[in-house]
Amino acid sequence: MMNMTKYRKDFIDYILFNYEFDDRVAVWILNFIKSHPTVSRNVVFRDEGTVDRKLRISDSGSASPTLLFEKGNTVTVDGEVIFHELNMNQEHTLFLHFNLSRHDARYQKMKSLETDMDSTLEQMGQEAVIRQIDEALDAKDHKRFIRLTEYLNQIK
Incomplete structure (x- = not known):
């Protein structure tokens, strides 16, 4: 990166x-x-x-x-x-x-890059939460599953 x-x-x-x-x-x-x-x-x-x-x-x-x-x-x-x-x-x-x-193409590119980077970081965060939800399911940790699912719904 x-x-x-x-x-x-x-x-x-x-x-x-x-x-x-x-x-x-x-x-x-x-x-x-x-x-x-x-x-x-x-x-x-x-x-x-x-x-x-x-x-x-x-x-x-x-x-x-x-x-x-x-x-x-x-x-x-x-x-x-x-x-x-x-x-x-x-x-x-x-x-x-x-x-x-x-109009400045380089400025537009800079703003686009920043927005794309934010979207990528947001997506990575959601994927990490989904992996943790899967782990909670595998461990049969109902409380953690509910907490992570609620959190995922908030950030979407």
């Missing part, structure tokens, strides 16, 4: 090299994300679903604010506040979304 953290860092380099940003703090934050081992490991490029922490970065050609950070019900465009949040909560997942003024 490819090293996703390195792939994410390379993608951020690509964005920095190919796009301009009205607010130079966006460049500073992207450089922080890619250079910090913990933060770069916990960043994902996906924008669907319910997320706790989302950073939107828009290039110069976009009509959106350059930086927009959402956490729960809080929204900010202040780069220093965003940097402080990223630095203080390095272990939390950060969903990074780019608003780009032109």
Whole structure:
């Protein structure tokens, strides 16, 4: 399996090299994300679903604010506040979304790769639970069978 953290860092380099940003703090934050081992490991490029922490970065050609950070019900465009949040909560997942003024196939591929990887991990988890259910049946462990079956139904 490819090293996703390195792939994410390379993608951020690509964005920095190919796009301009009205607010130079966006460049500073992207450089922080890619250079910090913990933060770069916990960043994902996906924008669907319910997320706790989302950073939107828009290039110069976009009509959106350059930086927009959402956490729960809080929204900010202040780069220093965003940097402080990223630095203080390095272990939390950060969903990074780019608003780009032109279609970018590499960005679409990155988001697709992240989604595919999540689906694969989810499938692997379900298969592991199914194996444990089979083991519980073989061992005639009714309580464990019921508990695992209920869990499998919840995660499906």
